[in-house]
Amino acid sequence: MTDFAVRLLDWFDQQGRKDLPWQQDITPYRVWVSEVMLQQTQVPIVIPYYARFMARFPTINSLAVATEDEVLHEWTGLGYYARARNLHATAKEIMSAFNGDFPDTLEALVSLRGIGRSTAGAIIAICTGERATILDANVKRLLSRCFAIDGLPGSSATERLLWEKAEQLTPAERVSDYTQAIMDLGAMICTRTSPDCAVCPFTEDCIARVTRSINRYPARRPAKSLPVKTTTMLVVQNPEGAVLLQKRPRNGLWGGLWGFPECELNGLEQFLVQHHLSLKQQNHLSGFRHSFTHFHLDIELIQVLVMDAEPCVAEPNSVCWYDPHDPAKIGLTRPVSKIMGELAETTQQTLGIN
DNA sequence: AAGCCGGGGAA
């Protein structure tokens, strides 16, 4: 065992986290779900989602037989919705192609949708205790500082260096604890801003620390200005107060979720004709900006009150009336969940004036 | 190799 691993494990025994929800009653299924939820998502955000998800889908079979709408319903608000679709698809595949038994080799795991090299390594290390390596953002930040790896984040050269170092440091014993330990040190001590070097077991060895250049590691990714896009979303309500939602394409932004219909700037009339709806009243609601990692979306909102009618559409599976008082268990885009919450407070008055 | 995919917390 490397000196690095010995000291890290010693720190973990005293300071590491042992009470996280997915550290209790460890099964491959529970670890898998947690690892996928934790991709690009921090622990405090995941905890409530994980509790609800495991309550609703306690076994891999319960997940496999669920509808995709309901899986996305439990994922609503968590982001990166391809994770939920891949999770669902992989649950089905494990039930059908693996007899319901979770694969326990790196190769088999990586072949599954939504499981890459790092997530596969985490599952192996935590569930089997076999030697396997992870490389998540915590580990990358820690190794970048300790060993002064300052290449561009995401570049293949940097990735190769980091994987090489991570593999080299991974011990053959206590692999599960080591895996948790290196993530804990990164998340709790070697944080992105103002790391607590005073209590870090590697404070004397960390090259970034010793050379007083912590803020140079990991290297900043080059800033780029985000494009701004605009759209108009329609909050179409029938006399009962139900709201018209459209299912979004499986691929792309908010894939598989249900969102407000969108139209061109003056495309409301065309929209109404298209869906055989007759306008009763329209109001401009205050718009807002929704920001993504790769662009800003400026959203205009038009509340459209219509006569009681079934929307006539080519594909009935892609449109629904969403009743806030009896909400369907489907995945909602952030604008929908946000506006539904706000609408609940004012909809009574709005409908009352008609 | 680079782009795409969310939402929220931190500063």
Place this chain on the structure above:
DNA sequence: TTCCCAGGCTT
């Protein structure tokens, strides 16, 4: 505001 997070997939 900007930056980034228990990454992986697509092009």
